[in-house]
Amino acid sequence: NAGVMQNPRHLVRRRGQEARLRCSPMKGHSHVYWYRQLPEEGLKFMVYLQKENIIDESGMPKERFSAEFPKEGPSILRIQQVVRGDSAAYFCASSPRGASSGNTIYFGEGSWLTVV
Amino acid sequence: AQKITQTQPGMFVQEKEAVTLDCTYDTSDQSYGLFWYKQPSSGEMIFLIYQGSYDEQNATEGRYSLNFQKARKSANLVISASQLGDSAMYFCAMREGSGADGLTFGKGTHLIIQP
Numbered sequence: 591n592a593g594v595m596q597n598p599r600h601l602v603r604r605r606g607q608e609a610r611l612r613c614s615p616m617k618g619h620s621h622v623y624w625y626r627q628l629p630e631e632g633l634k635f636m637v638y639l640q641k642e643n644i645i646d647e648s649g650m651p652k653e654r655f656s657a658e659f660p661k662e663g664p665s666i667l668r669i670q671q672v673v674r675g676d677s678a679a680y681f682c683a684s685s686p687r688g689a690s691s692g693n694t695i696y697f698g699e700g701s702w703l704t705v706v
Numbered sequence: 707a708q709k710i711t712q713t714q715p716g717m718f719v720q721e722k723e724a725v726t727l728d729c730t731y732d733t734s735d736q737s738y739g740l741f742w743y744k745q746p747s748s749g750e751m752i753f754l755i756y757q758g759s760y761d762e763q764n765a766t767e768g769r770y771s772l773n774f775q776k777a778r779k780s781a782n783l784v785i786s787a788s789q790l791g792d793s794a795m796y797f798c799a800m801r802e803g804s805g806a807d808g809l810t811f812g813k814g815t816h817l818i819i820q821p
Binding site: 623625631632633634635636638646649679681683694695696697698699700702 | 753
């Protein structure tokens with residue numbers, strides 16, 4: 591799982607600022623997932639992307655949150671006008687293929703966002 | 707209803723003993739996958755083991771094995787000969803064959819191995 595690279599590892603933002611979290615999937619993986627982990631909880635699915643496509647964003651808040659996975663470069667999770675409740679760990683994961691069981695999903699080390 | 711239930715919020719186990727972490731799941735899909743991840747205090751999510759719904763044999767990876775009881779919808783993680791370094795949060799997760807390809811996680815079990 592060390593192959594999924596996330597940065598920054600830790601990010602502090604004031605309320606109202608923007609947060610951008612980056613994720614480079616493992617080599618050869620074209621499917622990226624973002625998860626959020628609130629304190630003392632398990633991970634919650636946010637969004638699933640392939641290159642240039644959002645496949646499933648059913649877990650994304652409707653406002654202020656967006657994600658992209660461009661043809662070139664990392665996937666970006668963007669949070670506009672952050673609020674204290676956005677403070678959480680954001681994990682990126684990648685897999686070589688999407689649908690059907692049997693494909694291992696590897697996680698990055700997470701990005702810890704603190705909103706002050 | 708919760709899709710993944712981990713009934714043990716915390717466990718204390720003596721070093722070298724075997725540990726069983728419980729996980730039950732709820733799905734109407736025939737095709738699904740079950741995962742276990744370890745999250746040490748440093749925060750990263752470490753993949754441990756995977757079991758497919760059609761796999762006839764229980765998955766094993768070193769000291770980790772998954773006790774898969776399909777009829778009971780149970781996927782318990784067994785750690786043999788526990789070590790101090792096994793102290794961590796452990797999450798059970800499921801990927802269903804239909805719908806989103808994302809994983810659904812349980813709330814986790816905090817395992818502490820005592821010397």
